[in-house]
Amino acid sequence: MPELPEVEVVRAGLAPAVTGARVEGVEVLDARSIARHDGDAAAFEAALVGRTLGAPERRGKFLWVPIRDGADALLAHLGMSGQVLVREPGAAPDRHTRIRLLLDQPVHGPIEIRFADQRIFGGLAVRPLVAADGGRAVPDQAAHISLDPIDADFDASVVARRLRRRRQGVKAALLDQTLVSGIGNIYADEALWRSRLHYATPGERLTQARALALLADVRDVLEQALAEGGTSFDAQYVNVNGQAGYFEHSLHAYGRGGQPCHRCGATMVREPWANRSSTRCPRCQRRPRGIAV
DNA sequence: ACGAGCACCTGACTGC
């Protein structure tokens, strides 16, 4: 469930299940899913069993659960295909389950949390919390990640100025998690469509007003997707109860190559971009003058 | 500074 709205759906769903819960057991079924933990499966289990969890937090696509009475957190990244599922203990198995956590929740009683991941680009780790910008505690592996556009402390005018110092194309800049976090290939294409910008437009060509408008479009598309439960093309992208979101039906750009632009009717084009692909309207989002693609 | 390429993986789908 990669991008910000999908991760936030998971965080919100996880909150009532894990907050105040005691970890009763941990089972690592595939050690590749704890590759970013500093230690083996036994060490990962020992770092969790007997501990009490706090309320889950998120920055961009990184999600973590603070461990109470300590300076560590259980960090999760979903990669391309990770899921966090909240189940009754002993519930029917979920495909690609890599890690199971057995919790005792004061209100709900026993709960099983499953980390499932087809491609294993994501994973769990217990990591130390460090001070990041704003003095907030974040896991060390997420310390380089900037604030995301729906964070209360996000300062669009500062980010717009940083964006405008970049020679690189705006899409690459939006995907740079150290500039602004939470955006992936879907929402980058959606925000660029809303802002009528070509992906290769250099950041330095934007006026402050144009950059601010782009960041507002980013925020709007993320918030709308979140309100609709995220984007689900297939069974990979689901909330903690295994349910799909609805934002797929609101997409204007991503996955719409060959279909008419919802604004002008021109045929949308899908182009290779940075070892992946990018979809845009050739009429609304023209290549900037003097920029080769 | 920045783009390109690659590595890490599985599985669904396409074309022959």
Added chain:
DNA sequence: TGCAGTCAGGTGCTCG
């Protein structure tokens, strides 16, 4: 039916 190739919503590294 099988097999090779392609593609997928991410991150992080090296190499120019």
